[in-house]
Amino acid sequence: MDTYNWYSQLIKPSWAPPSWLFGPVWTALYAIIAVTYGTVFYKTFSGKVPRWVALPFALNLIFNLAFTPIQFGLKNNLLATLDILLVVGTLTWALFAVWRASPDLRWVVYANSPYLLWGLFATVLQISITVLNA
Numbered sequence: 001m002d003t004y005n006w007y008s009q010l011i012k013p014s015w016a017p018p019s020w021l022f023g024p025v026w027t028a029l030y031a032i033i034a035v036t037y038g039t040v041f042y043k044t045f046s047g048k049v050p051r052w053v054a055l056p057f058a059l060n061l062i063f064n065l066a067f068t069p070i071q072f073g074l075k076n077n078l079l080a081t082l083d084i085l086l087v088v089g090t091l092t093w094a095l096f097a098v099w100r101a102s103p104d105l106r107w108v109v110y111a112n113s114p115y116l117l118w119g120l121f122a123t124v125l126q127i128s129i130t131v132l133n134a
Helices: 003-009 019-045 051-073 077-101 103-111 113-132
Strands: none
Touching (some): 019 103, 019 113, 103 113
């Protein structure tokens, strides 16, 4: 069964957004991530921010990029739920880390607010889908 048919056949909560919305939302979020994470990595590697600040950003990228292959490649809702919890957890850690380490980079926290809000929404959605399809 192809990915689209598999996902469309899952039981979803009534408040789940239409599938077509995910592409535009993630396109905007990845633009924000590219600019803000790029800035954090640049500042870290140029010695202007402590190296430990980059760790949660790097982990967040790994977990974020792992979600689609887990959810749609493996078609594993439970593992995708664990992964998205790690996405939100590392994002929260990253935003706290940059806030504490560099007052000049606090704009990164504000700029990533839509990512955090979408991540929280997506986490609740993923947990709901996992429970409804258990």
